[in-house]
Amino acid sequence: MTTSPPAEGPSARTVGGYTLLARLGEGGMGVVHLARRGPAGQRVALKVLRPHIVGDQEARRRLEREVGSLQRIRSQWVAEIVDADPWAEVPYVATRYVPGLSLHDLVVEEGAIEGDDLYWLAGCLAEGVASVHSVGVLHRDVKPSNVLMEGRTPILIDFGLARVADDPKLTHTGWLLGTPGYLAPEILYGEDAIPASDVHSWAATVAYAGTGHPPFGRGPAMAIMDRVRRGQFDLDGLPHDLRQVVAAALDPEPRNRPTLDQLLTWLRPLTTRRGERPAAPPPSAPPHDPYTVPLALAAQAAADDETDVWPGHETAEPLTLALTSYQPPVAKVPAAERFRRGVLLSGIALVCGAGCAAYPWLTTALMLVLAWLLRSGSLAASARDQRREYRGRKWYDGVQLLVAAPWHLVQSVPGAVLLALWSLGLAVAAALICYAIATGLGLALFVCGVVLAVSLWLGPGGSRVRGPVGRVVNPLAADLRRWTVALLVVLAVAAVLGFRADLAGATWTPANDRPHAEMPRP
Template sequence: MPTPLTHDDPASLGPYRLVARLGSGGMGTVYVARTPGGATVALKTMHPGIAETPEARTRFRLEIDAARVIGGQFGARVIDADPLAATPWLATEYVLGPALDEAVEAAGPLPEKTVRAVGAALCAALEQLHRSEVVHRDLKPSNILITAYGPKVIDFGIARALGDARLTRTGSAVGTPAFMSPEQATGQDHGAAGDVFALAGVLVYSARGSSPFGSGQAADLLYRVRYGEADLDGVPASLAPVLARCLAKDPAQRPRVLELAAQLHDGGGEFAEQLPDSLMGLIGQRAADVWHVPPQRLPAPVDAFTPGGVSAPVAAGADTSRRRFLFGGGVLAATALMGGGAWWWSTSGEKDKSGSGAAASGPEQTRNLDPLWSTKSSYRILEWGLPTPLPVEGVIHLPFRAVTMRFDPETGSRTEDLVADGSPWQVDVVEGREYRLGPNHDKAVGGVTPAGIDVWNKAQDYLQPTPAVFSGTVAGLDGNQLLCVRGSVAYVVVGTGKEWSNGFLASQKFTLRAADIRTGRTLWSKPLPKRPDNNWRLHFLTAEVVGERLVTLQETEPGTVRVVVRDVGSGNVLWEKPYGKAEDPDALQSPLAVAGGLLFLGGERLRAWRIENGDEVWKSASGVAYSPPAYASGVVYAVGQGVGLSALAADSGEVAWTETSDTVSEASLAWRPLVTRRYGYYRNGVQLHAIDLRNHKAGLTYKTAATRFYADAPDRLVLGMGESTLSAYPLK
């Protein structure tokens, strides 16, 4: 879907007038453009800062060459290009159709006849490439556009000539892990047989909605690609053996593309006849989108960094960050915010939201309920964990890599995406503004793009760079983190060193910094411990500003978690202590529970420490391990192993009550509970349990595939995050 040009986009490139944006990534921006005669084209650019490096220009030129090789029948026809311009650009036909991953997401897995037709056409595309001694090396659903006349292969950014190693080196894995060949995953030569392997993965995805090697951390995916068996469950029985041969670990055992094409389809009939109506409708919608372009250019938001833009610092003790607003220190802080009136717990005269349309009475209507809605989306578990859903101005934002997916809280339907660079651990929401730590291409020097902070709000509906740019850093490092924003100050982790696709490098250097978003001034910077090569653990699991203290759970080295408290004014460490045994460090990504100057922690025991100096105030009896806790109205709530939800007095640690349900054996400690005035929510086995705080029993249970739960107070929802599913449950 086209989006408006920003105030600093050029008016034209070459003879082409820019009309709107199609997308932007780490390497460049793609525009909708018009020729002097009024024809519409897609115009791909490379950021000038990146283009300063000869290697990047060479890649861009090779991409142009590969696009010309595949031609207009199987790709986007090249109309014009200038790889030598200050901003290199490539103009191609504007393809009227969605990417394959978008098509599957919108229309569901494709029928077998469609999969076969798509596969045969892609074989013809690859044959044309291979005949010209070019391999694609990054064939995946997002690089395939579906039109009424056949699929078109795009994005040849890492394509290369067969046998040409100029832009790769042995041992370096380049590509997309879920669709790599085994030889590519080990950094070895990826030839024509490697494209066949990737094509089979694409067809498995088309047939069932997921890759043959699942999802998860990149290291796990690469291991499965190299050594694991392809999972073909859900693939039509007549198609599975054909694709299984293509997925052989030994390239010599895979069929050639023409042989595969003959096994997939006889070539008869029109391509459009092989497509389901839902997909044809989506193609028609995309054809119409190009004529509904937004305003040609958004004005520069001159007041973005004045009191009408980024807010001034808030008083000590006030806390309006995303984490505190959503969770209120472990419980929804609505009573204080609404002057004692917690309106979302009132059900008088309102539509019931029990799930499955059931009322809240009668055992048959309170057990194993369906969610209000559930949507299988295109996000996956990333190397660092699941993305976090963020309620913002009546819309649910779900940041994932280069986009923020947006969902209607009432129906779960996906609305227009917000295109941006960044990852879930690089986003925070404060007072209706979304802040992102990502690349600032305008400040690139010598081909190195620094990290900077962008801001979004509902009024402008696009990301605008702020003055906070961290010169000398490298935006492409996955270890960069935006911990939180407090007032006009952002607390970030930024690094320098070589980019790497397999976690950290020991040679990279990271610092924790505080920066004023309005002026861009760095207030302080502190070095962080190095990470070993190929490590996937971020420096910080969670962070919160409490008064004049920055409270963090920091992994000083993999598997070793410490509570580190710093002065917000200087960044100096005031005190630090070992967290203790952490069976699942990822559970500690839960928001912190703080109240009355105390920090509450789970683990082998529940504990309360003074934020001022780290002194221990109380700890629970030994013998029961606990989840990260939540706090509400003088009570600490946590899920105990084998005991379910427990409530303890916040000032003394005395146990007030424990759950009396008879189904606590599968109580999950992997996330904190959510607590309202009436219920405490946590995962138990394959269900979400809502424990009635009056009788300490499960009042409601819901089917769930989620492992993490967040409160969306304005929309009265519990949002559940699973491996590839976002679900909503009623918040009561």
């Protein structure tokens, strides 16, 4: 970035009226030149885009839309766009020229950044990313080579232009736009970039600046990407409090990372708005991860061998400053929606009661088996969520869920048996009360079915039943039209079973007759 410009002359090449003075560098999108318009014009960094980036009309229109958004950015921490022409014979984008080394080259030449300068860099870089996000654009490629140092101040470049290159012609299998050690795990998994992706890249860039080496190490790209996906980083050399912040922002799970607003809330008192430095909390040990990849997928875990543990990762502290992982407030469910949930659940209880009145043994068996399956599914989902909490979202989560399903079926048997015995005991008690007051067989069976359903819902371990059922009932209750249709269906089923019981009596299949048939009917 400090290349001396050659003297201008008649043979100097021009692009869009700009005279190219020196070649500053190149990347996947194009070649960057130091340029100037006219003898006394302002010097700019002119990026001449490669033909495959804007090779058709749609690509040029996309570039025009992106540049239109990016030109609204006005920030001292960003090299703003001063001119662009997506429709020129040679498309170009001109940005403010920053006469300094890139962060990557500065660290190579002078070593890691320390002390207040490191906090200043972290804060200013976060301000730059926030400026890009403020116009609704993601950077997608924050890395040391895209940060120019104007003295001790970082200036972010190439903001938003990575999105221009996000084209199917470029992102087909085998291509990856960006540097593996600075791309967020979700991008490596093929998912769309989100604001948390730039937070991850910000943290990796700050870690490089403060330690003097890439946080996820060097080596083959596949090995680096595997460390990124597993959150296996080296932050040795960072100050303790900043290390906590960076470790939280490098979490493999996007929802666990601090937001940019949270980062700036913590950084601004140290940098752009000087104030009292917040005290860092004592470190806490990370939880032990007991989960491994199953069977044929175990090869993926081979890189987890303890001889390959990176310093700093095994002692990375969770963030407990003002940057504690953001948890959105739980919205209060409106009273009308809670009422609809209760009505729909009551309808399901009526179906169970009518089913027991019509087909006592079949309905009872079906309810107990269904409770067992729901408990198994809830255990499997909890195990998956816990694995994700430890390790983040993995590509083999679905396969692991299927492989572990038989174990969860077995694991849920003791709890399901306890719940069944509890519920059957209450149902039998209800039957004895009905017999004592001579309610009649049909009504007694109906009451037993309702009591059995309520007991399975509220009994010991019933939360494992309520959870899966709630995943179905709650969305239906949230929408009045869907709730109305669901309620009509439930009531119709209850009515059909009730009429069947009233007209033909109870069918005791697979038995031939009701229990204790020799006893007189009440």
